[in-house]
Amino acid sequence: MIIENSKIKNRKDKEDIDFRRALLDKHSQLMRMYLSHNNVEQAKIQFEIIKPIFTFLNNEGETMNYYTLEDFKQDTKRFKKFG
Numbered sequence: 001m002i003i004e005n006s007k008i009k010n011r012k013d014k015e016d017i018d019f020r021r022a023l024l025d026k027h028s029q030l031m032r033m034y035l036s037h038n039n040v041e042q043a044k045i046q047f048e049i050i051k052p053i054f055t056f057l058n059n060e061g062e063t064m065n066y067y068t069l070e071d072f073k074q075d076t077k078r079f080k081k082f083g
Contacts, residue, residue: 001019002043017057017062020053020056020057021057021062021064023049023053023081024050024053024054024057024064025064025066025067027046027049027053028046028050028066028067028071030042030046031043031047031050031075033047034046040082042043043079044079044082047075047079048071050067050075054067057077
């Protein structure tokens with residue numbers, strides 16, 4: 001029974017990480033799209049959504065090819081300028 005419960009928990013953890021990775025992918029795409037159209041306010045809103053998702057995944061040791069730690073640091077600096 002304990003083994004089955006741990007399998008369920010591991011599957012849920014993996015599904016949660018996959019879900020958060022997909023969210024990060026979509027919101028980072030939206031943020032980039034808004035930036036390319038000079039809509040900084042909407043891009044900043046997307047970045048505020050990205051921050052907790054990225055932080056969670058980064059703390060879990062997950063790496064993303066499409067949105068890296070360096071991207072996150074650059075965006076953090078960029079959006080601080082806009083208050």
